[in-house]
Amino acid sequence: MKKRVLVASNRGPVSYEFGADGTLTGRRGGGGLVAGVAGGLAALTPEAEVSWICAALSDADRAAAHQRAAEEPGAVPVRMLDIPPEIFDRAYNNVANSVLWFVQHLLFDTPEQPRFGPEFRRDWAAYRAYNEAFADAMADEALSGPSASVRALIQDYHLSLAPRLLRDRLGGSPAGIAHFSHTPWAPPDYYRMLPAEVGEALLDGMLGADHVGFHAGRWAAAFLDCCEVILGAQVSRVSNADGAAGQVAHRGHVTEVAVHPLGVDAPALRARAGAGDVRAHVTALSSAAAGRKLIVRVDRTELSKNIVRGLIAYRELLATRPEWHGRVVHLAFAYPSRSAVPEYRAYTEQVRRIAAEITAEFGTPDWNPLILEVKDDYPRSLAACAVADVLLVNPTRDGMNLVAQEGPVLSERGCALVLSREAGAAATLDGGALLVNPYDISETAAALHEALAMPDAERRRRTEALAATAAASPPARWLGAQLASLDRLA
Numbered sequence: 001m002k003k004r005v006l007v008a009s010n011r012g013p014v015s016y017e018f019g020a021d022g023t024l025t026g027r028r029g030g031g032g033l034v035a036g037v038a039g040g041l042a043a044l045t046p047e048a049e050v051s052w053i054c055a056a057l058s059d060a061d062r063a064a065a066h067q068r069a070a071e072e073p074g075a076v077p078v079r080m081l082d083i084p085p086e087i088f089d090r091a092y093n094n095v096a097n098s099v100l101w102f103v104q105h106l107l108f109d110t111p112e113q114p115r116f117g118p119e120f121r122r123d124w125a126a127y128r129a130y131n132e133a134f135a136d137a138m139a140d141e142a143l144s145g146p147s148a149s150v151r152a153l154i155q156d157y158h159l160s161l162a163p164r165l166l167r168d169r170l171g172g173s174p175a176g177i178a179h180f181s182h183t184p185w186a187p188p189d190y191y192r193m194l195p196a197e198v199g200e201a202l203l204d205g206m207l208g209a210d211h212v213g214f215h216a217g218r219w220a221a222a223f224l225d226c227c228e229v230i231l232g233a234q235v236s237r238v239s240n241a242d243g244a245a246g247q248v249a250h251r252g253h254v255t256e257v258a259v260h261p262l263g264v265d266a267p268a269l270r271a272r273a274g275a276g277d278v279r280a281h282v283t284a285l286s287s288a289a290a291g292r293k294l295i296v297r298v299d300r301t302e303l304s305k306n307i308v309r310g311l312i313a314y315r316e317l318l319a320t321r322p323e324w325h326g327r328v329v330h331l332a333f334a335y336p337s338r339s340a341v342p343e344y345r346a347y348t349e350q351v352r353r354i355a356a357e358i359t360a361e362f363g364t365p366d367w368n369p370l371i372l373e374v375k376d377d378y379p380r381s382l383a384a385c386a387v388a389d390v391l392l393v394n395p396t397r398d399g400m401n402l403v404a405q406e407g408p409v410l411s412e413r414g415c416a417l418v419l420s421r422e423a424g425a426a427a428t429l430d431g432g433a434l435l436v437n438p439y440d441i442s443e444t445a446a447a448l449h450e451a452l453a454m455p456d457a458e459r460r461r462r463t464e465a466l467a468a469t470a471a472a473s474p475p476a477r478w479l480g481a482q483l484a485s486l487d488r489l490a
């Protein structure tokens with residue numbers, strides 16, 4: 001029997017724009033989740049029937065959802081859900097991005113935030129409705145054929161309630177349900193700042209799945225702790241080479257919890273970097289650097305990416321190590337993200353201000369120490385990774401971090417990786433990277449100096465080791481491991 005794989009995620013593999021004449025143009029959706037799932041599905045498609053359910057994120061997406069333009073021949077069939085804008089806004093911006101993301105990344109300024117009153121309860125009702133819309137669509141797809149062959153792969157914190165809601169809708173039919181978190185997971189003491197009914201519902205929702213996955217052992221362990229402390233569920237913990245982390249027995253159902261690190265498809269990434277658009281950027285960046293060393297970062301302008309402390313660490317490097325003046329350029333790509341959330345708008349302003357201060361303080365007529373780029377440009381990002389001498393990845397907390405893995409794979413002359421110990425990727429890249437405490441600006445500045453001064457042979461040796469680690473967990477393997485777990489549990 002052919003397997004039927006249903007993926008559900010907020011952001012889908014395609015997003016639409018209106019052209020000047022009102023026609024719709026589709027382009028590939030961005031972010032680590034989409035890259036991982038799309039890469040994994042590409043390897044799978046011949047043996048499975050796949051469909052991808054996602055939310056319409058814009059008016060153009062909504063129009064496409066109605067024209068069913070989302071179904072492009074040759075690509076994975078996409079079903080975009082036109083969730084009413086007010087429900088979507090409350091669920092995505094007010095709950096998923098402003099509360100759940102903040103909890104899992106420990107981002108709250110706790111003397112002030114969060115505040116859970118009646119408005120939040122309205123947002124929470126919308127989050128439930130949003131999850132119900134996904135569960136309805138998945139059940140509809142699942143029940144359109146033999147359900148024993150269905151494998152539902154539900155992604156991320158937007159859809160924490162969906163596994164339970166789907167299980168209820170399938171009424172005991174034998175589909176396999178998995179949930180994967182691309183974020184970290186908070187320890188119980190922080191997680192329990194959520195209203196009790198919300199914290200419990202999220203865990204209970206995810207435990208509707210047969211298999212729950214995380215990128216790193218730390219996040220799986222914190223999830224198990226929350227299940228035990230918040231829900232009083234029966235938890236058992238294991239640790240083995242296959243990534244098993246434990247099991248949770250709750251409401252008569254056992255959920256397996258496991259670790260599946262997501263790396264990169266190295267051959268595909270290198271092939272993409274060989275294309276003309278990337279090569280043109282490589283040439284332009286190399287001539288802009290004019291023989292100076294390049295420190296590169298590539299991030300969404302995201303609070304947890306810690307761009308502000310990264311810039312302050314660069315300022316400290318220049319202030320304490322004048323030998324680098326005129327010999328280094330920091331290329332900081334900070335692409336727009338979640339501008340509907342006020343904290344993100346304020347953070348973006350802070351990034352711009354500090355970058356301008358650094359340029360004003362250290363720049364000379366012959367030397368621009370910092371180039372901040374805020375316009376998203378994928379080929380240019382690949383080119384920057386290819387020519388970087390140092391890659392700075394310093395999130396305060398990150399589920400995995402793909403840039404830390406793409407950088408070494410793309411590097412053409414060896415690149416020293418300065419990596420936050422709080423990124424999920426640090427669990428596998430610790431051998432080759434210079435690990436830092438992301439809150440310690442002086443330690444980060446010292447690591448930047450060490451990375452810049454690293455002998456070429458050492459830098460190349462470390463880069464090769466890092467690239468091999470990143471290439472060892474390609475999306476096909478990541479997705480295949482989750483499907484294999486569901487097959488085993490069926």
Ligand code: F6P
Pocket residue numbers: 011030031032033034156181182183337338399
């Ligand atoms: O879980 C992380 C993630 O979903 C990544 O895929 C991506 O980097 C980011 O969040 C995208 O966020 P958004 O879809 O809100 O832009």
